[in-house]
Amino acid sequence: MARSDKLKLGTFVYTFGYNPAGWLHPGSDVNGANDFRHLLKVAQISEAAKFDFMFMADSPAAAIGDPEALCRLPTKMNRFEPLSLLSALAVSTSKLGLVATASTSYYEPFNLARIFASIDHLSGGRACWNVVTSDHDETGYNFNREGLDPHALRYERGKEFVDVVFGLWDSYEPDALKLDRETGVYYDKDKLHTLNHKGKHFQVRGPLNIAASPQGRPVIAQAGGSEAGIELAAETAEVVFSLASNLKRSQDFYATLKDRMGAFGRHPDELKVMPGVVINVGRTEAEAREKVEYLAGKMHPDVGRAMLAEFLEADLSGVPLDEPFPKDRLPAAPKGSKALFDELTDFVMKGHTVGELIKLFSEKHTGNGITGTPAVVADFMEEWFQGRAADGFIVMCPTLPAALEDFTELVVPELRRRGLFREDYEGSTLRDSLGLPVPENRHARARRQLGGAVRG
Secondary structure (H helix, E strand, C coil): CCCCCCCCCEEECCCCCCCCHHCCCCCCCCHHCCCCCHHHHHHHHHHCCCCEEEEEEECCCCCCCHHHHHHCCCCCCCCHHHHHHHHHCCCCCCCCCEEEEECCCCCCCCHHHHHHHHHHHHHHEEEEEEEECCCCCCHHHCCCCCCCCCCCHHHHHHHHEEEEEEEECEEEEEEEEECCCCCCEEEEEHHHHCEEEEEECCECCCCCCCCEEEEHHHCEEEEECCCCHHHHHHCCCCCCEECCCHHHHHHHHHHHHHHHHHHHCCCCCHEEEEEEEEEEEEHHHHHHHHHHHHHHHHHHHHHHHHHHHHHHHHCCCCCCCEEECCCCCCCCCCCHHHHHHHHCCCCCCCHCCCCHHHHHHHHHHHHCCCCCCCHHHHHHHHHHHHHHCCCCEECCCCEEEHHHHHHHHHHHHHHHHHCCCCCCCCCCHHHHHCCCCCCCCHHHHHHHCCCCCCCC
């Protein structure tokens, strides 16, 4: 049965685009990492096309690795702190949702709750927190740790962290502000609540010193694909980012995640699954293919070698580019995509050189997703949307703003022609756009259930 809702779209933002060579493309702004106007333009293009949100991916650390490669990879080495950036974008846009990553491993619940509540007020209800526990060793070294905390500990802390933030966001009931100049009462003392949380990882008294969020609370996003991540998402997430691998795996993930929600008293429609997909679109197949090949040709061998080494979890330092790839350095299993790993393995077994393998990998990385005409891209999105593998997509543009302009000018009209995507925003908040309910404040709910008498 055809779906009656519309698919959702978000713009994935690395400063110059998803491709590591994006900053070398003439369609990007080489000064963009430190120029707000560049990212504002990305936001304006997204908002003009009626995208649901703009997603600022982030890690609170510079990369660690081969200096010859890193000096050619600006993305993690020079970029704005995302919550500061969202504050600027909040007052420079009007309808676009604003999503940023913030780690439960390196913030305290009170300051994160306060920051996101502030951004939600500044934007009129368009903030979204992408909850992560962090997954790179380099982050820990900046926060009084020797590398990354164990996975189980990060998720245990992360769950308590989210619980505390939700409690702080409920400090003020929605109608707590009286603003009564006649009586001199600013807020109803019975509708401001102290949290008094004492848990294993956090001790937070509260209350939060900012009024209730314009959209009940900021939207919660998450990307964890582990068992612990799926469980946390089923309980708390409202947008889940996944990787667009293959249709069947994505359908299984979609069904598993939504089936889990019932155990937490949640309806499947309260969560949107949005895979990330790299889009290379052209007016013709040849034009789209040319864009892939251009970026593959721009990638420096040291960058390709570093990326390939990370994907294969293999040490490729000192291996000559013009010699066959050493078969004994292939791992038994992939770190990432099995389909890509199998393709690379077949290529190695045919005796190709390291340089040829790097070129193949960089090309596949650039084109990891959909390459083709607007109809080809729309066909893919329609199949996944109607097949319950996705509720929408995170558009991962190889270059910014050029590839985003291509997508909005070529693909969005085709999606609208098929009745798959909105003509205009449904309301003023991100929850309006995503079709998500406004969470009921816990104290207001208790008051309603008890007939009005609640203190705390």
